[in-house]
Amino acid sequence: MVKLNVNGEAVDLDVEEDTPLLWALREHLDLTGTKYGCGIAQCGACAVHIDGEVVLSCALPIDSIPKGAKIVTIEGLSPKGDHPIQKAWVELDVPQCGYCQPGIIMTAAALLAKNPKPSDAEIDEAITNICRCGTYARIRQGIHRAAGRRV
Amino acid sequence: MTHTHDITRRNFIVGTAAAGAGLTLGFYAPLGGTAPLAAEQAHEVNAWVVVKPDDTVVIRIARSEMGQGTLTGLAQLVAEELECDWSKVTTEYPTPGQNLARGRVWGSFFTTGSRGIRGSHEYVRQGGAAARQLLIEAAAIRWKAEPAECQTAASVITHVPTGRTTTYGAVAGEAADLAAPFDVALKDPKDWKIAGKPLPRLDTADKVTGKQVYGTDINLPGMLNAAIKACPVFGGTLKNYDEAKVSRMPGVRKIVPVGDDAVAVVADTWWRAQKALDALPVTWDFGPNAKASSTDSAQTLRQGLEAKDAYIGNRAGDIDAALANAATRVEADYAYPHQAHATMEPMNATALWTKNKCEVWCPTQSGEAALAATARAAGLPRSRCDVYKLHLGGGFGRRGAFHDFVEQAVTIAKELPGTPVKLIWSREEDMTHDHYHPLTQARLVGALDENGDLTGLRVRISGQSIIASVMPGRMSSGADMFVFQCLAKGGDHAISYDIPNLLFDHAMHNPHVPPGFWRGVNANQNVVYMECFIDELAHAAGKDPLAFRRKLLSKNPKSLAVLDAVAERAGWDKPAQAGVGRGLAVCKAYGSYVAACAEVSLKDTRDLKIHRIVAATDPGVAVNPRQIEMQMEGSFVYGLSALLYGECTVKEGRIEQQNFDSYEVMRLAEMPQVETIVMPSGGFWGGVGEPTIAVAAPAVLNAIFAASGKRFRQVPLKNAGLRPT
Ligand code: FES
Numbered sequence: 049m050v051k052l053n054v055n056g057e058a059v060d061l062d063v064e065e066d067t068p069l070l071w072a073l074r075e076h077l078d079l080t081g082t083k084y085g086c087g088i089a090q091c092g093a094c095a096v097h098i099d100g101e102v103v104l105s106c107a108l109p110i111d112s113i114p115k116g117a118k119i120v121t122i123e124g125l126s127p128k129g130d131h132p133i134q135k136a137w138v139e140l141d142v143p144q145c146g147y148c149q150p151g152i153i154m155t156a157a158a159l160l161a162k163n164p165k166p167s168d169a170e171i172d173e174a175i176t177n178i179c180r181c182g183t184y185a186r187i188r189q190g191i192h193r194a195a196g197r198r199v
Numbered sequence: 200m201t202h203t204h205d206i207t208r209r210n211f212i213v214g215t216a217a218a219g220a221g222l223t224l225g226f227y228a229p230l231g232g233t234a235p236l237a238a239e240q241a242h243e244v245n246a247w248v249v250v251k252p253d254d255t256v257v258i259r260i261a262r263s264e265m266g267q268g269t270l271t272g273l274a275q276l277v278a279e280e281l282e283c284d285w286s287k288v289t290t291e292y293p294t295p296g297q298n299l300a301r302g303r304v305w306g307s308f309f310t311t312g313s314r315g316i317r318g319s320h321e322y323v324r325q326g327g328a329a330a331r332q333l334l335i336e337a338a339a340i341r342w343k344a345e346p347a348e349c350q351t352a353a354s355v356i357t358h359v360p361t362g363r364t365t366t367y368g369a370v371a372g373e374a375a376d377l378a379a380p381f382d383v384a385l386k387d388p389k390d391w392k393i394a395g396k397p398l399p400r401l402d403t404a405d406k407v408t409g410k411q412v413y414g415t416d417i418n419l420p421g422m423l424n425a426a427i428k429a430c431p432v433f434g435g436t437l438k439n440y441d442e443a444k445v446s447r448m449p450g451v452r453k454i455v456p457v458g459d460d461a462v463a464v465v466a467d468t469w470w471r472a473q474k475a476l477d478a479l480p481v482t483w484d485f486g487p488n489a490k491a492s493s494t495d496s497a498q499t500l501r502q503g504l505e506a507k508d509a510y511i512g513n514r515a516g517d518i519d520a521a522l523a524n525a526a527t528r529v530e531a532d533y534a535y536p537h538q539a540h541a542t543m544e545p546m547n548a549t550a551l552w553t554k555n556k557c558e559v560w561c562p563t564q565s566g567e568a569a570l571a572a573t574a575r576a577a578g579l580p581r582s583r584c585d586v587y588k589l590h591l592g593g594g595f596g597r598r599g600a601f602h603d604f605v606e607q608a609v610t611i612a613k614e615l616p617g618t619p620v621k622l623i624w625s626r627e628e629d630m631t632h633d634h635y636h637p638l639t640q641a642r643l644v645g646a647l648d649e650n651g652d653l654t655g656l657r658v659r660i661s662g663q664s665i666i667a668s669v670m671p672g673r674m675s676s677g678a679d680m681f682v683f684q685c686l687a688k689g690g691d692h693a694i695s696y697d698i699p700n701l702l703f704d705h706a707m708h709n710p711h712v713p714p715g716f717w718r719g720v721n722a723n724q725n726v727v728y729m730e731c732f733i734d735e736l737a738h739a740a741g742k743d744p745l746a747f748r749r750k751l752l753s754k755n756p757k758s759l760a761v762l763d764a765v766a767e768r769a770g771w772d773k774p775a776q777a778g779v780g781r782g783l784a785v786c787k788a789y790g791s792y793v794a795a796c797a798e799v800s801l802k803d804t805r806d807l808k809i810h811r812i813v814a815a816t817d818p819g820v821a822v823n824p825r826q827i828e829m830q831m832e833g834s835f836v837y838g839l840s841a842l843l844y845g846e847c848t849v850k851e852g853r854i855e856q857q858n859f860d861s862y863e864v865m866r867l868a869e870m871p872q873v874e875t876i877v878m879p880s881g882g883f884w885g886g887v888g889e890p891t892i893a894v895a896a897p898a899v900l901n902a903i904f905a906a907s908g909k910r911f912r913q914v915p916l917k918n919a920g921l922r923p924t
Pocket residue numbers: 083084085086087088089090091092093094095104105106107
């Protein structure tokens with residue numbers, strides 16, 4: 049039995065300890081917003097927050113998660129899907145197929161939490177996720193737009 | 200007004216409309232004719248339009264949404280003619296089973312070849328217009344008035360002489376009982392108020408909250424999960440496996456051979472299935488291709504550059520004489536590799552099989568082809584099968600002509616009657632069992648006269664035919680005419696230039712690696728060949744690449760217009776910054792006229808910086824200019840990924856690249872500034888998703904030459920040591 053704190057709720061999971069967090073979220077907690085894209089920490093589709101840091105959940109066995117660590121997934125990012133990043137994404141129509149977007153939104157949200165006004169170079173460095181539809185230009189615009197709005 | 204009577208219309212289960220985008224559980228639920236949800240509340244006015252009492256309009260979309268925005272564009276076209284309230288529009292996918300049962304009332308489901316809108320715009324608009332007439336007629340009957348006295352706007356019907364009004368929602372039930380109009384008139388695009396406008400997409404909200412359900416996210420009651428491994432060598436077969444080694448691993452339920460070349464593990468969760476599969480000892484018979492390599496294929500293709508026999512795709516004048524009389528003769532060889540689609544969402548399908556019925560949930564670019572694959576694998580007639588489409592996590596041609604993943608899912612589910620099974624391919628499986636961008640090389644020989652004008656061009660393409668492998672029935676006397684995309688005499692892929700003497704031919708060589716349609720298809724390599732070589736010719740003639748092209752385009756005003764547009768925006772007439780080179784490319788693809796101008800610099804013969812790309816398209820009619828811009832931006836990422844990194848190599852018969860660590864793709868930091876110009880000239884319907892991808896790579900290659908004097912003739916550039924910075 050593994051105890052986790054996901055989106056503010058304490059949950060018990062009866063899974064093998066080497067289960068990657070990604071699959072624990074998707075298959076045991078029915079939180080399918082977090083996506084599988086590569087399984088080897090390359091694409092960022094599985095990005096979640098653990099205590100505010102971006103973590104690639106596909107490469108994180110759940111037994112390595114510190115006790116009491118607060119895990120946040122795309123489902124828990126904002127109560128109504130109204131995080132400034134999500135709002136900017138809607139306004140600019142950032143997603144195309146959308147499959148990579150939960151991971152990118154989580155990564156962008158973590159960037160803004162630490163750096164309210166990131167420069168282009170800082171965005172380049174933070175957003176290393178893969179988007180095969182090629183939404184990068186609007187991702188950059190979206191981050192700037194959301195940054196501009198934060199108090 | 201004349202009428203035809205569509206008696207099947209009322210038989211349709213309108214309840215699916217209650218499920219909004221068709222992606223809520225209500226849409227999945229019926230496993231055997233469960234009562235439709237809220238049937239009495241939603242009225243099917245006709246096949247395309249369902250109206251609810253609150254004036255919500257559900258527009259049926261036959262083509263698939265995979266990020267390209269077709270869903271929104273098609274809805275705009277229907278809504279335009281329907282004159283409904285756009286703020287209350289939702290959409291749903293009819294199923295291919297329903298299409299079959301209703302005599303293909305929704306036409307083709309194929310979402311390939313940039314044809315989603317241009318292949319269906321007329322009948323979907325007619326669908327919207329017909330529904331509007333029915334709604335008006337219903338109101339007129341109520342009012343005992345003439346339909347001709349009624350007007351519509353934003354889902355409100357007004358009887359002009361009396362000023363009475365009602366809404367679509369109020370009369371939809373009566374409209375649904377009326378016979379369909381025989382003939383409807385369509386609006387002139389210049390009068391459009393919804394179509395033609397840069398409206399936001401209809402499918403964004405759920406994509407930013409994680410609510411969007413993709414195929415990989417399906418969860419049905421009692422569902423099991425499957426992971427699969429096919430023989431790593433194409434053409435090999437499964438010999439045996441040692442089930443006992445993994446059958447007691449946690450969650451494992453069953454191990455099944457799939458076809459003659461694959462094995463799957465079924466477990467309670469996918470992670471457990473994949474873990475057991477990784478531990479499963481498997482022996483393969485690698486078959487006849489066990490020794491095949493990229494080096495050997497390259498060698499064979501090189502021979503094809505000189506082979507005597509070749510299929511002719513385009514010929515004019517006397518090329519031999521032109522070459523013999525040339526003042527200057529220019530010759531160059533080019534090559535383009537195999538590439539994987541690498542959609543972000545790996546291949547997957549969920550199947551539920553019983554001996555009477557088979558249902559599949561999957562992302563597909565062609566619901567009808569998915570249905571055919573389902574029926575084939577299920578051993579049931581299509582009428583006893585159905586496919587529920589989900590928005591795709593990327594398509595790019597991978598999920599259109601091929602439904603290998605569907606056949607596998609059904610084959611596995613057949614071993615577990617009554618239990619839904621979700622099959623997901625690991626990324627490694629996805630990358631090593633794709634249907635790849637075709638492998639080709641080209642030799643181009645050009646003749647310039649003493650004025651530096653192009654008098655003759657010979658293009659020999661050597662290599663793979665997609666059609667020979669995928670649709671052999673479409674070959675014409677042994678030839679694959681689709682190989683000549685962007686080099687053809689006329690049509691959607693006509694060559695842009697007017698060249699008096701030319702000969703383009705194809706020496707076919709089909710390596711064992713299965714080819715497929717890959718966003719842009721043969722336009723990708725052919726426009727690299729053509730546009731880079733045109734640049735070489737301009738250079739040999741001592742002419743400006745823009746002026747050289749303009750002269751050859753004098754009879755092609757549409758191509759000239761897009762080329763001029765990018766040159767002007769890029770400031771071609773003024774020198775670029777020091778160290779920066781500009782490159783051009785132009786072509787006609789998928790019926791649209793496109794051009795690009797790239798600006799790049801190259802430092803230390805290694806560090807490539809793509810500063811900016813200006814791209815223009817004339818798609819004839821622009822249904823949603825904003826979506827077109829997004830497609831252009833995205834196509835450049837896809838095309839430049841291919842140019843910079845895209846290559847799948849073969850060793851011992853198998854693909855060497857297994858995941859994104861070895862198959863690199865462009866990331867945000869490498870994305871150049873892209874400026875788009877959408878310049879619809881009207882009168883025709885060109886494609887959007889693919890055309891601009893073809894000009895991305897050649898524009899950059901030509902800019903590299905302008906910046907550095909170095910001509911790169913092989914894709915990808917990583918093999919020449921170039922890295923984007
Ligand atoms: S799925 Fe975790 S980084 Fe790709």
